[in-house]
Amino acid sequence: xxxxxxxxxxxxxxxxxxxxxxxxxxxxxxxxxxxxxxxxxxxxxxxxxxxxxxxxxxxxxxxxxxxxxxxxxxxxxxxxxxxxxxxxxxxxxxxxxxxxxxxxxxxxxxxxxxxxxxxxxxxxxxxxxxxxxxxxxxxxxxxxxxxxxxxxxxxxxxxxxxxxxxxxxxxxxxxxxxxxxxxxxxxxxxxxxxxxxxxxxxxxxxxxxxxxxx
Amino acid sequence: xxxxxxxxxxxxxxxxxxxxxxxxxxxxxxxxxxxxxxxxxxxxxxxxxxxxxxxxxxxxxxxxxxxxxxxxxxxxxxxxxx
Numbered sequence: 001x002x003x004x005x006x007x008x009x010x011x012x013x014x015x016x017x018x019x020x021x022x023x024x025x026x027x028x029x030x031x032x033x034x035x036x037x038x039x040x041x042x043x044x045x046x047x048x049x050x051x052x053x054x055x056x057x058x059x060x061x062x063x064x065x066x067x068x069x070x071x072x073x074x075x076x077x078x079x080x081x082x083x084x085x086x087x088x089x090x091x092x093x094x095x096x097x098x099x100x101x102x103x104x105x106x107x108x109x110x111x112x113x114x115x116x117x118x119x120x121x122x123x124x125x126x127x128x129x130x131x132x133x134x135x136x137x138x139x140x141x142x143x144x145x146x147x148x149x150x151x152x153x154x155x156x157x158x159x160x161x162x163x164x165x166x167x168x169x170x171x172x173x174x175x176x177x178x179x180x181x182x183x184x185x186x187x188x189x190x191x192x193x194x195x196x197x198x199x200x201x202x203x204x205x206x207x208x209x210x211x212x213x214x
Numbered sequence: 215x216x217x218x219x220x221x222x223x224x225x226x227x228x229x230x231x232x233x234x235x236x237x238x239x240x241x242x243x244x245x246x247x248x249x250x251x252x253x254x255x256x257x258x259x260x261x262x263x264x265x266x267x268x269x270x271x272x273x274x275x276x277x278x279x280x281x282x283x284x285x286x287x288x289x290x291x292x293x294x295x296x
Binding site: 021022025026041042045046051054055059062066116118120121122124126129130138139146157158161162167182190192196197 | 218219220221222224228229232250251252253254255256258259260261262263264265266267268269270271272274275276277280281283284285287288289292293294295
């Protein structure tokens with residue numbers, strides 16, 4: 001489900017609003033922030049997870065937008081432009097101790113025979129994923145898995161699946177080709193699937209074995 | 215794109231969800247799913263994981279004070295009367 005915009009707006013409108021805001025127009029300023037602030041902040045916050053860092057980066061991003069609006073031509077989408085600035089700024093500010101998980105297809109895809117047929121059984125816990133009683137735990141598993149992912153998969157996932165940008169918009173924001181976006185998106189989804197599979201399959205283990213594991 | 219084997223079909227999960235398969239490929243994909251229990255299970259759980267992640271992460275809210283502070287900062291910098 002995408003996050004819809006209620007009224008179609010052109011990038012030329014955004015450009016005009018930003019120029020007016022820069023000139024001190026309070027109404028234009030409010031409108032620019034109403035349109036973009038929440039989503040931009042959420043994207044930055046998803047990457048940085050720290051409110052203070054987010055505040056600092058967000059301020060820089062909007063100042064950059066206001067300062068550089070003259071270089072924005074209005075042919076490309078204003079929304080992808082501002083989000084590109086935001087993602088780049090957030091990624092630069094991110095101080096990661098270790099690199100995130102690189103998703104291996106070997107670990108996240110099932111085994112296949114040489115003829116391409118699947119060689120294993122696959123448990124179907126998709127109904128349980130919607131079970132309200134398990135929701136809190138499953139969500140925690142997901143959150144942890146998303147946080148563990150390397151930025152190159154995580155940002156694609158955040159932009160496409162969480163924020164609802166199209167593949168093309170995501171590609172523009174991240175300055176990647178669409179095939180690269182699809183590949184990283186697929187790997188992110190595989191990784192999350194595996195994290196949940198481990199969780200649900202552990203839950204399904206018979207109690208005796210769980211007790212032995214202590 | 216060939217959609218005969220399990221491997222080909224599972225490699226195309228994101229293409230399918232993004233609507234990037236041709237009509238023929240999509241039909242082949244769906245037909246394979248109808249006839250292959252493990253692939254169907256993998257697909258269902260793949261999609262359920264994405265959906266749960268989407269819901270979980272969309273609940274993340276930026277603290278409202280943060281939005282207010284950013285707004286005030288910018289107003290000040292731009293010399294906009296509040």
